[in-house]
Amino acid sequence: MTAMETLFHLLPSRVGNPLSVSGMARDLQVSPVSVKNWLDLFERFYLTFSIAPWTAKVARAIVKERKVYLFDLPRIKDNGARFENMVALELWRAVTSWNDLGWGEFGLHFIKNKEKQEVDFLLSRDHEPFLLVEAKLAEREPSAPLKKFQQALHVPALQLVEDGDSYRLLSNGDQKIMVSPAWLWLAGLP
Template sequence: MLKRIYEEIIKEHFKENRQMLFISGPRQVGKTTTSLFFKKNSSPIYYFNWDNFEQKELILKGPSEIARIAELSNIKKHKPYIIFDEIHKFSKWKTFVKGLYDTYPNLANIIVTGSARLDFFKKSGDSLMGRYFQFRLHPLSVAELLTPKIIKTEIRKDPKKISDKSFNTLFNYGGYPDPFIKANPQFFNKWQKLRSHLLFRDDLRDLSKIQEVDQMEVLAEMITRNVGNFISYDSYAKNIRISANTVRTWLKTLEALYYCFKIKPYSKNIKKSLLKEPKYYLWDWSLCSNEGAKAENFIASHLLKAVQFWTDYGFGNFELTYLRDKEKREVDFLILKNQKPYMLIEVKKSDQNFSSNLDYFQKQLNAEYVFQVVLDAPYIDESCFKKPNIKKIVPAKTFLSQLI
């Protein structure tokens, strides 16, 4: 079984904090496996899955029943772990976990996991402010495969070489553990089909009241075909025969289900910048059939994982954006750190010629780092981050190994 960086995060969290830990992420990305790794140590563990009928009945009996099962009234050498999986499907889940946390303070380490964004659910009224910290669990990445350990800085000081085989497997089969480990086309195809069915039949039903599942699947396919391109809500609406507002609503639902993610244009201090048009990328980059789009999505997913980890871990407030102006000059990605330009990134599959757009926007933004990341370039054993404020063409294998 692959070791995940998040195992160390969970251990560290409960060593230093009393708050609950909310872990959200795509279906089959490894949330349950990661949260259950405590079976290896001496702490008792109690697992409740809302999708299991018998365990659902126990949850519905209230916090006192969970406390009885976990023997929270008994003196223990090690604090037990109580894990609630998919409990966000319960309309009163916030009230439930708040009641357990408040009634039995500091008597258990409580983990809540979900395959939809936990902040999407507005069904219950009780606030959980101050009672939890969040971590967003991502697919495997280059750096996590090489060194699944927490670092105390944003950037890993030294790069590390990933084998061509592992890199190509990650690129072609995606970062979800099962297809990555198997690396088998037949398994991969069956896995993709099953995941799509569960996403659009089960998860969509649990998350929303959307009935037009077939049309929703058409929208998802359109997003897949147009990864990294600008979204025209009106055009999509016309093709699917729904309103533009419905397209916006459905896209928010697809984001909440971790099918895709959106990045917005950055406009501050940019002459003639675009203020609206978002771009969408897939959580599972292996769905991209176009190699260039897959390369861009592959890097986008690594960057999203990095900025969300850095934010969740407390390094600052990070955001992934992109740049484009009315003259159609564009740079694929701009990372903001505490609302200031931090890292400019242009992605190329194989082109080694430096992008003039990076020069143009860097003169306006003065970002700390400027990179053209080349997917097919061979690994170089030299840190990409040694000298800031210098534009560099860097191999993806080197650059990604220094992230998360």
């Protein structure tokens, strides 16, 4: 097996976490440039897609590392990572559609700071955040980082869960967080 194949086989276990190119290069005993080129190649062939961190108005934000997600969900064995990947894929598809339709310049990001507080996804339009999204298998209460970053960025927030059949609207200071079954909310995307 080549180092490039090994990298591709390691990616399912890294879904949902920022990927350190230099760390992967060390593990594979190849140059960071090779790992970056291979990751770019995987994206060009629609094996993976990646999202960059959002850093504007986020104190001590992680700046460099991207998250990598797969187009082939069954390769991901961990249920939580597979659920997050499924949500990422649906959001990526929506953002791509909105951009293709000329509705603005949309982006898909994540937020993580050096205190390891993280929100899975931030959607932006014309370089401004407009929605925070957290993907959780079963947790019905919004995560503390989701609440914190919503207050800092003053944008709507959503926590998607795997099961359930109805929306819940919860207070977060002067804002609201919606908790929704993923199947119900994602069905409304283009």
